[in-house]
Amino acid sequence: MSVLVYLESENKAYKKSAYELASYAVALAGQLSTEAIGLVINNDTPENIGGLNQIISISNESLNTFTAERYASLLSAAFEKSGSQYLVISSSADSKYIGGMIAAQSGSSFIPNVIALPENIEGKTAFKRTVFTNKGFAYTSSRSELCIIGLSKNSFGVHHSNAVPKVEAMTLELTDDRVTVTNKATVNGKATIADADIVVSAGRGLKGPENWHLVEDLAEVLGAATACSKPVSDLGWRPHSEHVGQTGKPVATNLYIAIGISGAIQHLAGINASKVKVVINNDPEAPFFKAADYGIVGDAFTVVPQLIEKLKVFKAQNA
Amino acid sequence: MKILVCISAVPDTTSKINFTADHKSLDTSGVQFVINPNDEFGLTRAVWFKEQQGAEVHIATVGETSVESIMRKALAIGADKAFRIDTHPTDGFLVAQALSEQVKKENYDLVICGRESIDYNGNMVSGLIASHCGYSFINTCTGLTIEGDKATATREIDGGSETLETSLPLVVGAQKGLVEESDLKIPNMRGIMSARTKPLEVITPSNIEALTEDLSFEKPASKSEVTLIDEANIDQLIELLHKEAKVL
Numbered sequence: 001m002s003v004l005v006y007l008e009s010e011n012k013a014y015k016k017s018a019y020e021l022a023s024y025a026v027a028l029a030g031q032l033s034t035e036a037i038g039l040v041i042n043n044d045t046p047e048n049i050g051g052l053n054q055i056i057s058i059s060n061e062s063l064n065t066f067t068a069e070r071y072a073s074l075l076s077a078a079f080e081k082s083g084s085q086y087l088v089i090s091s092s093a094d095s096k097y098i099g100g101m102i103a104a105q106s107g108s109s110f111i112p113n114v115i116a117l118p119e120n121i122e123g124k125t126a127f128k129r130t131v132f133t134n135k136g137f138a139y140t141s142s143r144s145e146l147c148i149i150g151l152s153k154n155s156f157g158v159h160h161s162n163a164v165p166k167v168e169a170m171t172l173e174l175t176d177d178r179v180t181v182t183n184k185a186t187v188n189g190k191a192t193i194a195d196a197d198i199v200v201s202a203g204r205g206l207k208g209p210e211n212w213h214l215v216e217d218l219a220e221v222l223g224a225a226t227a228c229s230k231p232v233s234d235l236g237w238r239p240h241s242e243h244v245g246q247t248g249k250p251v252a253t254n255l256y257i258a259i260g261i262s263g264a265i266q267h268l269a270g271i272n273a274s275k276v277k278v279v280i281n282n283d284p285e286a287p288f289f290k291a292a293d294y295g296i297v298g299d300a301f302t303v304v305p306q307l308i309e310k311l312k313v314f315k316a317q318n319a
Numbered sequence: 320m321k322i323l324v325c326i327s328a329v330p331d332t333t334s335k336i337n338f339t340a341d342h343k344s345l346d347t348s349g350v351q352f353v354i355n356p357n358d359e360f361g362l363t364r365a366v367w368f369k370e371q372q373g374a375e376v377h378i379a380t381v382g383e384t385s386v387e388s389i390m391r392k393a394l395a396i397g398a399d400k401a402f403r404i405d406t407h408p409t410d411g412f413l414v415a416q417a418l419s420e421q422v423k424k425e426n427y428d429l430v431i432c433g434r435e436s437i438d439y440n441g442n443m444v445s446g447l448i449a450s451h452c453g454y455s456f457i458n459t460c461t462g463l464t465i466e467g468d469k470a471t472a473t474r475e476i477d478g479g480s481e482t483l484e485t486s487l488p489l490v491v492g493a494q495k496g497l498v499e500e501s502d503l504k505i506p507n508m509r510g511i512m513s514a515r516t517k518p519l520e521v522i523t524p525s526n527i528e529a530l531t532e533d534l535s536f537e538k539p540a541s542k543s544e545v546t547l548i549d550e551a552n553i554d555q556l557i558e559l560l561h562k563e564a565k566v567l
Binding site for chain 1 (some may be wrong): 334445480553
């Protein structure tokens, strides 16, 4: 009973998340003494990835646009055909869209937001996952034999390997989709909160949208995505898609820099899975200082421009 | 148009989360339960469809008697009729099966769930219902208009948004953006009074089964103290991020 892992692609190459996902699947298969099998859709060069020895490749031009119904039935069919016990998927918007649909079609359970390899609890295989938006963890086991694991971003890390996978083409019948995509708008060339290693975020402390150049300039130097607190998106200073927190987006990044954000419990829950947190705030009593790793008590309007200049020098020296 | 909004009762977003001494469940003492925020965006849009397009709005909640207070609030906001499916909601599969039964019974044109509940963050109930009932499905929905049986929706994707078209019957996973935060309704006195007499039916579910089991819970480890850096010494921050934290 193998472990199948769906590795998402974009423009015929792996998405960044795929490397961590493959690493996790290989480790999970190792723990279960079985094989991990990668599944790729429209990926030209399934290169060595995370130690996978075997990859199933599906190619079809009509799969270039993601539509949930078609992708879900395709993945269910591949899950069944591969005879795997586990299907590992990412925490991308697309994979979260189809997780429940695949579970229903394949008769499997689904454990989302998993952050570690399973442990044995009371004789059961228990996966640690985040609950209450990172305010807690649950150890969850599956009651059905088949199980989908949704892996949280940045929870396991990437294991490099030189294993060259054997690639096997698979052809599956495609179903029609009742939902059609009529327009897709993405911001090109800008890091997204979903994918970025660093996120720079700001709150009402910046006083107005006209001051956001500070956030954008800092993000540019760091190759970071930009985000904001809930009040800032509610005020319309920034789009909802940048709102980070319990009712917005969760952020699990390597470095999270919060500027002028006081640190309400809902915001801290949303960013808690980030590895290193830096806070810049002129109020030393701001709750964020209790959640951060590094802090500067100071005025954002003097600290941030200096930080940008000094980072430029640092980047030039360490390029 | 007949709409079902699926609502779950979750701890208020400001709640501190604690678990019982045996680590088996949430410690609910002192926790205020509210309508799941994602469900509330969906409910508000449903009430808009009622006011603008004459839709009939039902709500359904899977839970024991204690959830009735938030159900009354949903009725006060503008839903017409409520169904409480009387069982403890142990996992998303059980909840989705219970709600699917309700959907099949009433043949709704539109079913709105929150993208996820902010307690167990499963993000699966809406997709499960759509599959069980054979409905189209749009998740992370940030905009929805309906003309006849045609639905046009926007969905949040990583780094942007998509416009989608489909036809009813449809399940959507609602989130912020479907309506604005400022459009959320605080029930007025008239709403609260009328909610008392609106029908709230209790249903005993059959054929429901949890597919997962939460064996234990724990809280995150407490954090070490913040390292404060003087605002005149920004180089030190860069050095710490580079050499100690190794994130630059």
